[in-house]
Amino acid sequence: MKTEHVKIIECPRDAMQGIKDFIPTEKKVQYIQSLLRVGFDTIDFGSFVSAKAIPQMQDTAEVLAKLDLSNTQSKLLAIIANTQGAENASLHPEIQYLGFPFSISENFQMRNTHKTIAESLVTLEEILNIADTSNKEVVTYISMGFGNPYGDPWNVEIVGEWTEKLASMGVKILSLSDTIGSSTPDVIDYLFSNLIPKYPNIEFGAHLHTTPDKWFEKVDAAYKAGCRRFDGAIQGFGGCPMAKDDLTGNMPTEKMLSYFTTVKADTNLNPMSFESAYNEALKIFTVYH
Numbered sequence: 001m002k003t004e005h006v007k008i009i010e011c012p013r014d015a016m017q018g019i020k021d022f023i024p025t026e027k028k029v030q031y032i033q034s035l036l037r038v039g040f041d042t043i044d045f046g047s048f049v050s051a052k053a054i055p056q057m058q059d060t061a062e063v064l065a066k067l068d069l070s071n072t073q074s075k076l077l078a079i080i081a082n083t084q085g086a087e088n089a090s091l092h093p094e095i096q097y098l099g100f101p102f103s104i105s106e107n108f109q110m111r112n113t114h115k116t117i118a119e120s121l122v123t124l125e126e127i128l129n130i131a132d133t134s135n136k137e138v139v140t141y142i143s144m145g146f147g148n149p150y151g152d153p154w155n156v157e158i159v160g161e162w163t164e165k166l167a168s169m170g171v172k173i174l175s176l177s178d179t180i181g182s183s184t185p186d187v188i189d190y191l192f193s194n195l196i197p198k199y200p201n202i203e204f205g206a207h208l209h210t211t212p213d214k215w216f217e218k219v220d221a222a223y224k225a226g227c228r229r230f231d232g233a234i235q236g237f238g239g240c241p242m243a244k245d246d247l248t249g250n251m252p253t254e255k256m257l258s259y260f261t262t263v264k265a266d267t268n269l270n271p272m273s274f275e276s277a278y279n280e281a282l283k284i285f286t287v288y289h
Contacts, residue, residue: 007041015238034277036072039269047079048088086127090134105144105152145176146183175205181248185221192225205229234281
């Protein structure tokens with residue numbers, strides 16, 4: 001039986017961005033450096049957004065300058081919210097991916113980027129062009145992809161229509177994002193099992209938020225439906241402040257790894273290095289929260 005390869009994207013940026021106390025730059029560097037030794041496909045390490053909007057990430061360029069990338073296979077991803085962020089990130093050759101959260105909830109898109117969905121489509125087009133000229137790839141997140149708390153229209157057909165639109169714009173990596181932890185196994189299964197065969201030129205990912213008791217059924221549904229790209233954060237730290245349940249956090253990386261070990265999927269991670277990074281995470285997130 002062929003071993004399936006699964007890409008794990010570790011998201012320290014998502015884990016750290018909501019923390020009020022500023023984590024010193026050197027601490028961030030030390031933590032991300034430990035993650036770079038693990039073998040993750042990609043590290044979502046920082047963001048080029050307004051320091052006023054996300055103060056914790058104001059030192060992303062400084063963090064990047066201090067990282068030793070000489071012994072890692074991991075690629076770096078930075079989140080951006082507009083063309084200025086894309087231009088700033090594209091100045092750094094060490095960054096391979098620009099991550100753009102495209103919300104299909106009008107309310108959330110306005111809160112997140114102060115733009116309507118229509119305006120955000122224009123922004124995405126510009127970001128795709130910037131990435132093209134600076135030799136980078138764009139990871140587009142369908143944010144609020146599994147529902148939203150604002151009463152904005154949502155169903156699987158709407159997600160399908162937006163996927164069609166983004167595919168027509170040339171989007172090559174599309175991550176379905178469960179911003180508030182509202183995804184259920186049946187919807188996860190339906191979306192991935194229908195979209196993955198329909199768009200063979202798109203690499204689909206799962207950025208799932210979860211409560212501690214629901215992680216297994218979500219990963220299981222996405223994997224069995226054909227998803228091979230998963231975002232996570234050690235111990236599930238972080239998550240979306242919009243989520244109404246305090247227990248909702250990021251998908252815990254260590255739980256996903258236990259699952260992929262069970263189904264004998266290859267993640268290309270070094271267990272000893274992961275344990276070391278896990279311990280570094282505890283040092284950061286038990287002090288700063």
